[in-house]
Amino acid sequence: MVKNYMEIVVDNILKKILPDYSNLCKCEKCCDDIKAIALNNLKPIYVVTNAGNLYAKVNELEIQFSTDIVKELVKAIDIVSKNPHHNS
Template sequence: MEEIVRSLVMVLMRGSEYQMICKCPKCEADIMALTLNSVPSHYVTSSFGREAAYEQLNTKENLEWINKRIIRAIHVVSKYPKH
């Protein structure tokens, strides 16, 4: 889940919708942490488990659901930055 969230945060933060949002490492880490706290954990212990979890999570519906959590986190962190 962390890898998916990290890549989606990077894509969304570089998009035109969020040009005015702070992109410092602290804010990006806060956005990732807030997002990861709002999605279920998926722990794996092998590369096979990692690939299986990635395939399970990498669906259109799931990515849209995660994007909504990221967008919510972006708005929260931009409203209440910790720096």
């Protein structure tokens, strides 16, 4: 199976920082937009692995890349909060 580890790490970190943004819409569309914007600004890390290995590696990546990922997520949150694309 080919998987982009960065997608999983971004998803995990976003779940951790979303509660800090009380005025942010957290609907599925807005969260997907935030992830997409952040992922477009982060280097993908494609690996071939089985599911068990995948989750073991995620923890390593979160520690190694968390600062860059949080930075991109904060930028993406700012963009989406000012320009939500969901229906009101």
